[in-house]
Amino acid sequence: MAIEQGESLNGTRPTRMTSEQIRRRMLDAALDSIGEGGMSLGFPGLQMDEVIIAAGVSRSSVYRIWNSKDLFLGDVLNEAASRFTDKLSDDRALPTAIDLISSRPDLHSSEEGRRRLIREVIRVVLEQNFYGTIDSGPWQSFLATSAALLADDGNEALRRVGETLRQGSDRFIEAMAAFHEALTSLLGFKLRDEFGGGYTLYAVLGSSMVEGLAVRHLANPAVTDNFYVGPPTLTDKPTEWAPSAIGFLAIFDQFLVSDPNFEPSTIHCRLQELGCTIGHSSTIVDTR
Missing domain, CATH: 1.10.357 (Tetracycline Repressor; domain 2)
Known part of the structure; x- marks a missing residue:
């Protein structure tokens, strides 16, 4: 499913992204924020609007994928569990x-x-x-x-x-x-x-x-x-x-x-x- 994003500031034609692309951008943006803040931020501290801005996607398209913050947080937690457990080993x-x-x-x-x-x-x-x-x-x-x-x-x-x-x-x-x-x-x-x-x-x-x-x-x-x-x-x-x-x-x-x-x-x-x-x-x- 392709979702049209808002018109860019320079007046060019709007870009189109699939739901999966938007999902990927949102999860990556959320995990980048968590990675920077570590435990001082914590998952409850995530603000949906801030993640949406960082991901560069429209608010309406995000809420068509996740109709609540709790659903989004569940996917962020699962993505974090998968990503961070693979980085625990001491390579040195x-x-x-x-x-x-x-x-x-x-x-x-x-x-x-x-x-x-x-x-x-x-x-x-x-x-x-x-x-x-x-x-x-x-x-x-x-x-x-x-x-x-x-x-x-x-x-x-x-x-x-x-x-x-x-x-x-x-x-x-x-x-x-x-x-x-x-x-x-x-x-x-x-x-x-x-x-x-x-x-x-x-x-x-x-x-x-x-x-x-x-x-x-x-x-x-x-x-x-x-x-x-x-x-x-x-x-x-x-x-x-x-x-x-x-x-x-x-x-x-x-x-x-x-x-x-x-x-x-x-x-x-x-x-x-x-x-x-x-x-x-x-x-x-x-x-x-």
């Missing part, structure tokens, strides 16, 4: 881990050396991940979208939002599980035999711990932003750890053990393979 985690492991080939050959490396990776990456999370517009919007489900009164719009969030969460956890499996097996660690949840449970617990601290940071950053003396990593000296890194180290120590069948000579090739999968180059020293 794997390159950072590759660089750290590549920089210390002298630690690859011994179990103690590899344990020191995995601790340093956890210490650095989890601190990076925590602060990346609290500064992330997509995460803030994901949190706001999830919080909207608390008002669930059984309506269809929120049911769709909940399903979209679940699907996005499944994709996120699957990606995190794959990352942690690749990283820990790279350095010769495996899950304890008694744990049946596999890397999926490992990823769920780790990501939930980071996100829980991020939520706590919103109300009381003094609790989450302190650093604490923790176990040594690359040297024998105690090092400073962020709470997120300490929490994840506890999960790692509980879930993983050294693989007695691991061959250290595989680290070099696997580092190269991981780097190639993400288009990341690093100085990888061959110690074979």
Whole structure:
């Protein structure tokens, strides 16, 4: 269905857009506004008339698609749930881990050396991940979208939002599980035999711990932003750890053990393979 827009200021013929084009413009404009304001704006703060102006469409055509703000808000929530859940992963985690492991080939050959490396990776990456999370517009919007489900009164719009969030969460956890499996097996660690949840449970617990601290940071950053003396990593000296890194180290120590069948000579090739999968180059020293 084509909908005619109002005449332009320069007197040219009016443009015509389909309902789907208008819908797309409105949703994009709304999500752009949410992305800029983050949780300080929130979805209830959206003003239909402001979104209409930003989208460059006519008011009458919008209200032929959504005859109330509530219907529009339901579609915005669902679109946000879909879009922001696909932007939750920390794209810096794997390159950072590759660089750290590549920089210390002298630690690859011994179990103690590899344990020191995995601790340093956890210490650095989890601190990076925590602060990346609290500064992330997509995460803030994901949190706001999830919080909207608390008002669930059984309506269809929120049911769709909940399903979209679940699907996005499944994709996120699957990606995190794959990352942690690749990283820990790279350095010769495996899950304890008694744990049946596999890397999926490992990823769920780790990501939930980071996100829980991020939520706590919103109300009381003094609790989450302190650093604490923790176990040594690359040297024998105690090092400073962020709470997120300490929490994840506890999960790692509980879930993983050294693989007695691991061959250290595989680290070099696997580092190269991981780097190639993400288009990341690093100085990888061959110690074979």
